[in-house]
Amino acid sequence: MNPLLQRSLLKKLGFAAVGVTLGVLLLNSCDDIGYSPYAPVITYKKVAISAFKNTAILPDYVVASGDGVIDGYSVSPALPTGLTLDAKTGTISGTPTAGTPCQNYVVSASGPSGHDTSTVTICVSDSANTYRVNKGPFPPFITYKRLSIEAVKNKTIRSDTVIDTTGGAITSYSVTPALPAGLALNTANGVISGKPTTTDTAARLYTITATGPSGTGDAHIGICIAPDSLHPCVADVRPPSVYYNESFIWTTPGVALVPDSANSFAGRITKFTVSPALPAGISLDSVKGIISGTPTATVTARDYHVLVTGPFGIDSSQIIYIAVFDNNIPQALLKKGKARFSGVCSGCHGQLGLGAPPDVHPGRGATPPLAHSDFLMANRHRPIRIQMMGLPNAIDSFAPIIVAGDTYDSHMPSVGGNDSDIASVLTFVRAMFNGATDYISVSEVAHVRDSVAALDCDRDGQRDGCGIDTTH
Template sequence: ATTSIQITVSPQPPCDLQYPVAAQTLVVGEALPVQLPTNACGAVDSYSISPALPPGLSLDQISGGISGTALDPAATTTHVITATNVSGESIFLWTLTVQPLAPCDLSYPLTVLLLDVGDTLTPLSPTTGCGEPETFTVTPALPSGIVLDPDSGILAGIALQDQEATSYQLTASNVTGQTSFGLVIEVLPQAPCDLVYPSAQLTLQVAVALADQVPSVGCGPVSLYQSAPALPAGLILDTVSGVISGTPTAAHNSASYQIEASNSKGVTTTSIQITVLPQPPCDLQYPVVDIVLTVGEALAPLAPTSGCGPIDVYTTIPPLPAGLSIDLETGIISGTALLESGRSDHVVIGGNASGSASAIINVTVNPAAPCDLQYSTSVLSLIVAEDIGVLIPTVGCGAVDVWSVAPALPVGLIFDATSGTISGAATSAQDPIEYLIEANNVSGSVSTLLTIEVLEPAPCDLQYPDADLVLIVGEVVDLQVPVVGCGTPSEFSIDPPLAAGLTFDSLTGAIEGTPSQQTAQTTHLVTAANSIGATSTNLTIEVIGLAPCDLQYSVAVLAHPAGVAVVPLIPQVACGAVELWSVTPALPAGLQIDPLTGILSGQALTEGDSLHLIRAENEFGFVEVSLEILIRNIFLFHAEPLTIGYSVATGQGSGSLALLCQEGSANPGYPTPLAGISLAIQYDPLLLEYAGVDQGADLLSLNGGTGPDFWAVNPVDGAVLIGALVSFTFGDVLVCDGDSEIAVVQFETNAANLQGNASGVSGMMPWGNPGTIPPLDNLVVVDGTTSVDPIVVPVPLQLTPQ
């Protein structure tokens, strides 16, 4: 028997596929030599490549050879070449880059470019052959304002600054190579324009240097400066910079000078008006500077001398005395004094267009001696305070320089030492006195006698500080002293007499004392008199009773439980008797105030807080006091003042504050067993820092000495919040039948703020939570459903330096 067996033996799969070069770089147009692969193991049936090769290159699928000529640039690409037979395949990674041709034949439309400053360059576009350029560059840098587009190679812009002919190398390049072009560029300057000097009008002075006049010019640069006509002697125009400088050597009338600035392209001009003045005169002098003449005396001519510049005109300030004059051209002073003038100073000024010089001379023209002095009367009889007007003397001969009187005139009279007049009003009486009055000048004197007596006037204009006095029984009257407008009273009188308790001084008219009984309004006639006469005034006086004052009760806050009779509160009041008592708003139901005595009593029916104003009044006024009423079970939170000493050098100090609870003994069921308590005390964090808190002695003794079952302390900014629950099982209770110590808070001083403070700080520590988180505040917990707001007393704080 026979059978057939079909046996197929497959070749090995290809392995270790390799090419001569793993990374190939070509240039467009460059032929690639055939790249044949090698392979180990099994024979290859076919070859494939992915991705496809760039145009112009191909893979022989039988031999695996790669050949051809690259036609287009191609970025670096990794191709996977696969050799395959029926048993398997092998791959090879082949990287290919096809670079573009290098650019060539770079050219621009011009080889020489001529521009003027300010010209806009018509864009010049380049042409190239071969490969596309990627970038354009130029060396050296182009003239200011001309730019080369690095992508397109276009030259454009506006020439901003002149430049000599310069060769530039323009280059177009890509990754493969580059090509260059030579271009010569010249930028010609503009003609100068807008020539300006700091001043278009110069006024100079001989021998005084001119500050450099530096021109400014627009447009193109200047190669030459010129002036027409030539500048005044001593002045120089710099032909390169245009600066005008120098020192004038001779005076010169005002003239116009045209300054020209030019270059090869053109000119610009400006005009300057220049005046050169002579030197001012100096050292003006006269041979005599102190001239003393008498009226009618001729002055020998005085001729001046001077230096420096010539003097064109002379003048004097002020003008010379009458009869004397100055020659305006020569400066000679001459003439005959006509009037007495006394010594006078005169400034002689000699000047020209540039300035002046001056000299001071003194001229005195003495008068004749005075004579025949007299007043309109030789005896003056005056009244005190009566104005005499003006008593004017007459005198013959010369003018008077100085007047004098001896002895001094009565006080209040004025003697004018320049005119001899007498005026004013004498202030006090005197018997007749003889006065010697003398008129003097430099040439002599004359005198006369004048007798003056001053009589006392009658009193007038009597007044008191207050013409309508309303006085209060028992109150001391402010001393009432009258004044008179004139005269001195010798006695005072009053009608009718003053009210009981008041006194009247008959020598001074003063009223004082303490009124002892009410008096209706009365008009009194007060008279002040002396031997010459009298004056009177009306004075109205009324004496009234006292209004009540200084009202107070024994407490400012009445805290009491509802349903318990209040111990009557009896008011204290001073000054006037009270006629009626009242209160607003109405007192809590069950409490009342006696309208005749002001006693507050009764039994409040419901709990509540209220503020009341209690008034005590009579027909003369009233007084009020505030009373706060708190109707509830009374628990008081308070503490002794907190006093802490601190170091001035460091600001450091510490202390503790015991927080106390006290129940009002009038509370129903006193002492009340309490299930819990919470306290909130505030402090100023600028002064104090919280340091800790301990349970008070009365809390520590709870629950057989173990303290409360719940104890919580919450320090917040500026406050300490404390809560305690006595017993979760109600096995013990807290009572505040005395000053029960609940907590002891430790504080330290804020050293940074107290360091160096040698004065100390005081203040108050209020109770209460300044915020709402955590929601703790001052509270007394009676049982699980009942709580009471305590009454709190702010704690005094004293920080003392040590």
């Protein structure tokens, strides 16, 4: 499905097809951690604002934001002069000071697990007599009370009505494809009613179009018809979403994996696929989504995308890291490193180590990714010092931080931990996120700690002559 068409469809349904990754709450300190596996999904109370010069508008606010964590809002293009967007709440308010032609404004909500957008149309008239409030020259926007109708043959359905007509005036309603025999759409008010006379147990998607002087607006409803009450059908048109028990899997050749199961929390699933192909000996059950098997050869860690498809061709995905190590990395070190990463580092860098790019959180700083990080892998001792000393204390000689071409100016507190803690988490990050096949030893961390302790550095920012070893 075309991504733009898919996104439009899902926003009308009130859902979003999102990458099902284990998201996290980005905080100023890695000591305070919260998690959310969902990307934001935002809906505004009004999708069209008919405003008048020098007259304050009624604030338009976000009425639904799903379960995803939202760090901030932005809008493009800039709102009409006098109107503002609250970067924390997403509320649009103010008093426009000049007439402005009707224009669509895209509000973006960004969070650690992704982002979503919502479009609000705004017109500012010089005269209060030009437009009727909320019925100006906007396309219609409609929402139905029920998004699915699960009917029974020869039984009258409970009528489904339009509960929101925010936006432009509506002159008529139509539906594509034609409704099942016995059901009808009232072309004047959009009500769907009737008694179906045929059976169709397969959920089908119907598009109801509201037409007005300034355009059209669509709503989408799933309908199925069961033969009788004893054999109900399911008209679930939500996008499929899953999460896996484990996002990180590793083993050694000849040792079977503990099967990793997919747990569904929304929508119907017709198949699972994965890209790229899993390592030899490991397979994905295309029906149940279980990852299992016994690998036959070593494979450096990398990310695999499990794609989930529903009956309407709507996909979601989860990223899973898989590695097949020889016995060159101690398993206990990886296990401890995974626990420390999830408990300490993921709160800032994300559960999948993807960080937050500089353009996602303007004004609040950005968090460098740990995955595919040339900065992290270029110097073995630098990340050890960063764990011990924080930022910018540990890298003044290396500033700025550049990862994959993006520049970061993040500050990071010292996360503490003993030598074993630091060795384990850096071994895990290097191996699982960056394909390293060696490990950071406890004795190596101890050596760096001794070097740091011997430094006699001025803490007011003047670090010349600190003598940090930059050769490793």
